[in-house]
Amino acid sequence: MNYRDFFEKALAEAYREAPVTDDRTFVGEIDERARNMKNSNERKHRVFGAVAGTAAAVAMVGGSVLGVNFLNEHGGLKEGGGAAYQAENEPSVTTNALMSAADIAEANAKTEVPATFVHETAAETITVNSYEFDGKTLNINCDTVFDNELEKYYKPESRAFALVDGMKNMDAFSFMGEPDENIKYVFVSTNIISDRTINQTMTVVLEDYADSLDLIFPPTVHDEFNVPEYTFTATVNAENVTPAVNEETGKMVYHSDIVDEDFVLSDAQTEKQTTIAIDLSRIEAEAGDFDLWFYIDGALQEELTRTIDFPGEERIEWDISAETGIHEYRIDVLSRSTGEVGTLFRGQVDFTNDTPQKLFGEGDDMEFNSGVFRKLNEALHGDPSQIAGIYPPEEGWEPPSEEEIEALVAQSTEKTLAQLKEKSPVLFDLFYNNQDLYASSSDPWLYGDEAWAVLAERGGLDGEYNIKGRENMKDKFTFCHSEFFIEDGGLPVYPFTGGTVEYADWYQGWGRLVLVHSDDGHYWLYYHLADIGVREGDTVTTDTVLGNSGSTGFTEGIKLGIMVY
Amino acid sequence: MTKAELTRYVTLYRKTVCAAALCYVKSMADAEDIAQEVFLKLYTTDTRFESDEHVKAWLIRCAVNLGKSLLRSHWHRNALPLDAAENIPSPESRGDGGEMLKIMRKLSRGNRIALYMHYYEGYTLEETAEILGISPNTVSSRLRRGREQLKKLLMTEGSTPDELQRFF
Numbered sequence: 188m189n190y191r192d193f194f195e196k197a198l199a200e201a202y203r204e205a206p207v208t209d210d211r212t213f214v215g216e217i218d219e220r221a222r223n224m225k226n227s228n229e230r231k232h233r234v235f236g237a238v239a240g241t242a243a244a245v246a247m248v249g250g251s252v253l254g255v256n257f258l259n260e261h262g263g264l265k266e267g268g269g270a271a272y273q274a275e276n277e278p279s280v281t282t283n284a285l286m287s288a289a290d291i292a293e294a295n296a297k298t299e300v301p302a303t304f305v306h307e308t309a310a311e312t313i314t315v316n317s318y319e320f321d322g323k324t325l326n327i328n329c330d331t332v333f334d335n336e337l338e339k340y341y342k343p344e345s346r347a348f349a350l351v352d353g354m355k356n357m358d359a360f361s362f363m364g365e366p367d368e369n370i371k372y373v374f375v376s377t378n379i380i381s382d383r384t385i386n387q388t389m390t391v392v393l394e395d396y397a398d399s400l401d402l403i404f405p406p407t408v409h410d411e412f413n414v415p416e417y418t419f420t421a422t423v424n425a426e427n428v429t430p431a432v433n434e435e436t437g438k439m440v441y442h443s444d445i446v447d448e449d450f451v452l453s454d455a456q457t458e459k460q461t462t463i464a465i466d467l468s469r470i471e472a473e474a475g476d477f478d479l480w481f482y483i484d485g486a487l488q489e490e491l492t493r494t495i496d497f498p499g500e501e502r503i504e505w506d507i508s509a510e511t512g513i514h515e516y517r518i519d520v521l522s523r524s525t526g527e528v529g530t531l532f533r534g535q536v537d538f539t540n541d542t543p544q545k546l547f548g549e550g551d552d553m554e555f556n557s558g559v560f561r562k563l564n565e566a567l568h569g570d571p572s573q574i575a576g577i578y579p580p581e582e583g584w585e586p587p588s589e590e591e592i593e594a595l596v597a598q599s600t601e602k603t604l605a606q607l608k609e610k611s612p613v614l615f616d617l618f619y620n621n622q623d624l625y626a627s628s629s630d631p632w633l634y635g636d637e638a639w640a641v642l643a644e645r646g647g648l649d650g651e652y653n654i655k656g657r658e659n660m661k662d663k664f665t666f667c668h669s670e671f672f673i674e675d676g677g678l679p680v681y682p683f684t685g686g687t688v689e690y691a692d693w694y695q696g697w698g699r700l701v702l703v704h705s706d707d708g709h710y711w712l713y714y715h716l717a718d719i720g721v722r723e724g725d726t727v728t729t730d731t732v733l734g735n736s737g738s739t740g741f742t743e744g745i746k747l748g749i750m751v752y
Numbered sequence: 753m754t755k756a757e758l759t760r761y762v763t764l765y766r767k768t769v770c771a772a773a774l775c776y777v778k779s780m781a782d783a784e785d786i787a788q789e790v791f792l793k794l795y796t797t798d799t800r801f802e803s804d805e806h807v808k809a810w811l812i813r814c815a816v817n818l819g820k821s822l823l824r825s826h827w828h829r830n831a832l833p834l835d836a837a838e839n840i841p842s843p844e845s846r847g848d849g850g851e852m853l854k855i856m857r858k859l860s861r862g863n864r865i866a867l868y869m870h871y872y873e874g875y876t877l878e879e880t881a882e883i884l885g886i887s888p889n890t891v892s893s894r895l896r897r898g899r900e901q902l903k904k905l906l907m908t909e910g911s912t913p914d915e916l917q918r919f920f
Contacts, residue, residue, distance in 0.1 A: 189871075190867060190871035190872065190902075191871055193852060193856075193902070194771070194867075194871070195872075196850070197850075197853045197855070197856035198767070198770075198774070199850075200850030200851075200853035201780040201853050201856075202780060203850070204780060204850075205779055205781045205784070207770075207780065207784050208784075210759065210763055210766060211759075213762055213766065213788065213791075214755065214758055214759050214762050214791075216788060217758065217762075217788060217791050217792045217795055218758070218795070220788075220792055221795050221796050224792075
């Protein structure tokens with residue numbers, strides 16, 4: 188065997204592992220995408236058309252390798268707003284593609300990077316082409332987010348990312364431009380914290396990757412995205428578990444909590460699949476055995492008996508597979524210890540598109556009838572003889588209209604924010620009043636040990652992190668989803684620094700969260716905790732256990748989130 | 753570029769592009785995504801190409817760049833857990849692929865692409881350097897380190913000295 192054979196074999200194995208489409212399909216897909224791109228380019232023409240011609244002519248004369256050079260030399264053009272568009276069409280790809288390291292270095296040297304950069308794009312320079320929402324991630328494909336002003340500072344080693352509603356931990360991005368050249372398309376995908384966002388403020392930040400940790404550009408470029416198709420909401424506020432009587436049936440109903448919904452597509456064309464995960468950790472109820480019934484369109488799909496210890500890290504996951512179409516699903520629950528029975532959760536999923544979509548949602552509106560919880564037990568005296576069978580689905584039930592959903596979401600957002608403001612002005616201030624976020628374990632550039640050091644440095648600790656906190660997690664971390672991903676839950680979490688606990692409770696999307704106001708004035712956030720061992724007002728030291736690691740809130744596994752303000 | 757031309761280049765170079773991308777990403781599925789992106793660029797670019805070889809080098813360069821940026825991009829990491837759920841492995845494909853693929857994945861990326869370009873695609877040191885945008889010296893040291901790494905990996909994977917002898 189020689190090297191060639193080695194690669195030959197390895198590649199053959201790779202193809203065996205993941206079979207690929209045939210060339211014809213492959214070309215077909217590309218052709219379709221190219222046509223879509225063309226359409227969106229035509230839209231841009233309308234915006235930039237007038238100036239593009241002039242800019243193109245000058246670009247030819249300038250003949251520079253990179254758009255950045257060109258723009259530096261001909262800065263005057265920036266007024267026109269056409270250069271960004273032009274740069275996209277500049278056909279100097281050959282040179283770019285094979286640009287040497289020296290050329291890149293030279294281009295970098297020519298590019299003056301300002302210490303700060305504040306610029307707001309004109310609204311029309313951002314065109315949203317399409318959205319794709321797979322139930323978990325919103326992919327927004329937008330054109331020419333960067334106008335020429337921003338592009339001027341673009342360097343080959345730069346990259347951009349997006350903030351949504353100022354939340355950095357939801358960012359994601361990739362460049363789709365020519366290799367190492369001007370930015371052309373920015374595909375921004377963001378994780379949704381659904382209770383806060385229908386109209387998202389998206390901020391695009393350009394960051395110097397080569398120089399790693401420093402943000403060159405503060406988050407200033409923004410525009411509002413309307414996402415009309417967006418009807419998905421995943422979080423329901425568990426803090427509002429209140430009893431109510433269903434007027435039609437006269438039965439007690441409870442609003443319970445649904446956190447996290449994963450949608451997974453199966454390969455099959457007609458049958459699609461999604462997983463619903465229900466977090467029960469905030470529900471107070473009697474521990475014991477529970478029977479769960481899962482229905483699609485009223486037909487029983489699955490039956491399950493589980494012992495659930497409340498309160499605790501309890502999560503029910505249910506894979507739905509269904510034919511293309513719109514389906515209603517429902518989960519009924521029976522508590523064996525108390526005899527309570529009820530519909531825990533129901534909703535509707537649209538399987539007509541490639542992406543299963545939840546059609547309606549938003550907590551308080553959703554019908555979360557739950558007869559299994561303690562408060563209800565109290566209300567109904569917990570008499571086991573009252574077992575009457577499965578609570579039947581109500582007839583004539585209709586999902587709310589899109590307008591209603593929108594209104595509900597807006598209402599819910601307002602409510603959530605108001606609640607937070609009242610409960611913890613400090614946390615509210617940190618999250619929503621543009622306080623400086625120095626570092627976060629969600630920062631995409633942070634890895635492993637480095638992340639700890641950087642967090643500590645940004646938090647004013649001279650890079651000295653609490654070795655106890657780190658040691659404890661040692662070898663337990665891998666870097667995943669930009670947070671500290673831990674193999675096992677239940678590891679004690681120590682703070683980076685001593686201070687006062689400002690907030691120690693659940694917060695939507697963040698799970699259990701502890702906010703420590705350190706003695707030197709920084710605010711440290713620890714979140715996704717399984718439980719909390721401190722109370723608001725407590726004084727903590729680096730030896731205090733804040734709680735144990737867990738997976739509460741929006742996570743895809745057991746994680747520890749840390750942020751420092 | 754016409755669709756017919758694109759089809760021709762896909763037939764000619766799709767495997768090359770996938771292989772180059774595979775030097776940066778873990779799975780063929782990711783590599784395929786990159787390949788699609790690369791051919792889309794080819795399809796839409798205004799570049800005048802001098803020859804098929806020129807196209808090939810351009811494609812590889814694109815794939816390498818996209819591979820790198822995918823590694824950097826948050827989205828990729830973001831997508832990992834979902835990918836894991838999506839690709840529910842069939843019994844045959846469960847596991848880490850075959851022996852050689854496993855070893856290939858263990859090679860560090862820089863070395864991997866250098867070895868691939870030089871030994872598999874048959875580019876010279878200088879050509880490899882130009883396409884990858886690094887200096888010939890770097891290429892040569894990556895090749896050296898890559899060879900050593902590969903040798904070690906093959907030894908730990910249980911190749912006999914005899915096999916290794918033939919290999920090197």
